[in-house]
Amino acid sequence: MSHDMRAETVTITGHGGDGIEAYLAQPLDGEPAGGVVVIHHMPGYDEGTKEITRKFAAHGYLAICPNLYTREAPGASPDDAAAAARALGGVPDERLVGDVAGAAAHLRTFPASNGKVATIGYCSGGRQSFLAACSLELDAAVDCYGAFVTRPTPEGFPLSFGPIIDLTPNLSCPLLGLFGVEDQYPSPEEVAELEQALTEAGKEFDFHSYEGAGHAFFATDRPSYRPEAANDGWQRIWEFFGRKLATA
Amino acid sequence: MCTYQTTTLGMEGSGKGAEGWFAVTDATVYFDHPVHARAEHTLNIDLINPSRGAGARVAMELDPQSARALAEAILQTLATAPPGLLDTTAAG
Numbered sequence: 001m002s003h004d005m006r007a008e009t010v011t012i013t014g015h016g017g018d019g020i021e022a023y024l025a026q027p028l029d030g031e032p033a034g035g036v037v038v039i040h041h042m043p044g045y046d047e048g049t050k051e052i053t054r055k056f057a058a059h060g061y062l063a064i065c066p067n068l069y070t071r072e073a074p075g076a077s078p079d080d081a082a083a084a085a086r087a088l089g090g091v092p093d094e095r096l097v098g099d100v101a102g103a104a105a106h107l108r109t110f111p112a113s114n115g116k117v118a119t120i121g122y123c124s125g126g127r128q129s130f131l132a133a134c135s136l137e138l139d140a141a142v143d144c145y146g147a148f149v150t151r152p153t154p155e156g157f158p159l160s161f162g163p164i165i166d167l168t169p170n171l172s173c174p175l176l177g178l179f180g181v182e183d184q185y186p187s188p189e190e191v192a193e194l195e196q197a198l199t200e201a202g203k204e205f206d207f208h209s210y211e212g213a214g215h216a217f218f219a220t221d222r223p224s225y226r227p228e229a230a231n232d233g234w235q236r237i238w239e240f241f242g243r244k245l246a247t248a
Numbered sequence: 249m250c251t252y253q254t255t256t257l258g259m260e261g262s263g264k265g266a267e268g269w270f271a272v273t274d275a276t277v278y279f280d281h282p283v284h285a286r287a288e289h290t291l292n293i294d295l296i297n298p299s300r301g302a303g304a305r306v307a308m309e310l311d312p313q314s315a316r317a318l319a320e321a322i323l324q325t326l327a328t329a330p331p332g333l334l335d336t337t338a339a340g
Contacts, residue, residue: 043281073302079283083294084302086254087276154253214288222281223288 004028005057007050012066012106015098020070022103023050025057032114034139034245035107037100038065039121039128041216042090044082045069048221049122059238061245062110066103068096090124090161093131100132114247118173120237121146123216127161130194133175134167140244142176142237145215147185150193168197174204176240178233180213180226208236254278263295263306270304273297282309291315 007025014020023045027033036056040049045067056063068091073081085091104117118140121129126146133141143149150165175198179191186194191209198205210217210229217226218233255277263272272295282290290309297304310318326334 043283076302079307080302080305082283083276083296083305083307084298086278087256087274087294087296087298216281223286 002027002029003058005054007054007057010064010106012064012102014066014070014102015095018071020099020102021045021067021074022106023053023065023067024106025054025063026110026112027057027060027062029060030112031060032247033060033062033112034114034241034247035062035064035104035110035117036241036245037103037107037117037119037132038063039096039100039119039125039132040065040068041121041123041125041219042082042086043123044078044085046078046082048219052122052218059241061241062107062113064103064107066099068099091128093128093161093164096128097132097135100128101136104136104138114245116140116245116247118142118241118245120144122218123147127164130171130175131164131167133173134164134170136172138173140173140176140240141171142178142240144178144218144233145180145183145186147183147190149186150190150197165194165197168194168201168203171198171201171203174206174240174244176236177205177207178218178229178236179207179209180215180217180229181209181211182214185215206236206240208233253280259295261295265304265306267303270297270300272306273299279312283307285309285311287311 005025005027010022010024011019012022038053053063053065069081069085073084116139119129119132120142122144126143127149129141130143148161152162213226213229216224217229257275259272259275261272262269274296276294278292293308295306
């Protein structure tokens with residue numbers, strides 16, 4: 001693996017045929033590769049998320065991160081776009097699924113694509129990764145501390161998301177879940193509820209909850225960063241994708 | 249955690265953002281991750297005008313103590329404003 005890559009901003013076709021911005025990173029070695037759709041966290045399509053996207057390319061995956069806030073804030077800085085999206089109530093679930101489907105389809109068009117695609121999401125993107133995996137045919141999905149999967153957002157939250165736990169029987173692929181024991185959204189109880197639903201539905205999953213870690217422990221630019229949890233989490237992601245996205 | 253918690257309200261006034269002054273029409277108030285402040289969570293205020301694009305925004309990320317002090321100072325200032333002035337419009 002050379003770690004050489006090309007990374008650039010592209011336009012892909014998202015939900016409803018809309019052209020949306022995306023950040024694409026692809027290895028240059030030309031070897032057959034699996035694809036990874038990176039679903040950004042609530043603070044948006046920011047520098048940290050683009051860095052994560054490049055990390056997947058450095059490890060040999062075709063990686064793409066759609067800008068889920070393209071429509072609300074075309075061309076805006078990530079923080080302004082996140083504020084605009086928040087003011088409008090967040091990303092509708094149906095639109096998210098359409099945008100991820102478009103990103104996955106885009107990856108499959110590359111000659112190097114081996115046809116397999118996974119999703120990974122952080123924070124609100126963790127919930128959306130699970131949602132996408134319950135709505136689309138995927139090969140693997142990673143949920144990094146996504147809340148409001150088993151429970152609705154509390155009363156009075158303008159950003160209202162209903163529980164999506166009922167979709168569990170539709171999960172199309174194995175799920176890796178990485179959580180912090182000290183997180184409140186999702187709380188350990190919510191994680192346990194999701195585990196129970198996956199078990200009852202007979203789904204393949206692998207959950208890890210880290211002591212001493214709360215929400216956003218992967219975020220290297222935030223005080224919540226927990227290197228031990230993040231390093232172990234990354235190792236589990238590489239092993240998981242190594243098995244599920246391997247070229248046949 | 250991402251709290252998702254957000255209060256939105258209509259506003260009338262002006263703010264100065266990255267591209268100069270603009271009319272403020274809305275505000276969002278939320279306690280969540282900051283972009284810039286060195287804290288896990290802050291009280292965030294966005295004074296915005298969505299019709300002028302996402303960049304028409306005055307943003308604040310305040311630690312809870314500062315946010316309370318600011319809120320109290322605003323209310324105190326309004327409470328002690330000269331009688332009669334509060335009823336005049338911005339054009340007055």
